[in-house]
Amino acid sequence: MHAWRRLIATAALLLAACDGSNTTGTSENAPPPMPTGQLGDAVVPTHYDLDLTILPEKENFSGKVAIDVEINRPSSVIWLHGMALKVSEAWLEAGGKRIEATYEEADKTGIVKLTLASVPPKGPARLYFVYSAPFNGAL
DSSP states (O other): OHHHHHHHHHHHHHTSOOBOOOOSOOOTBOOOOOOSSSOOSSEEEEEEEEEEEOOTTSSEEEEEEEEEEEESSOBSEEEEEOOSOEEEEEEEEETTEEEEEEEEEOSTTSEEEEEESSOOOSEEEEEEEEEEEEOOOOO
16 A cells, blocks of 8 residues: 555655746746746646556665646746756757757755756757656655
8 A cells, every 4th residue: 555655745746847947037937946836837747658567575766757748938948847867868859850958856855857958949848757766655
């Protein structure tokens, strides 16, 4: 049962609304500041595909997730939620191109900064993550 709680919590954190909003009024495509509350609507998730490997006898589980998003305000930074994930690969596909990304927990609350190698175009895109995480019984 503890494994499922961790799995659900991890999926909810990783798949929460993404945000690259720019609330400072600076130039278009400028990296936005870290959100301190609810994530905005600069990058909005529309669909999730999960591929998980769960072996309850192990200390960790692993997975791949693809998140279809709509990019409303392009930026090289996307803010999202994720906690205690060891992300081995992250990238975004947009406009027929793969854009490599780095995944970094920005604080202790689970805010993640996804830094893209280049600014994607406005419109539909797909985020990809390959990760592992420890099972945890805490909600």
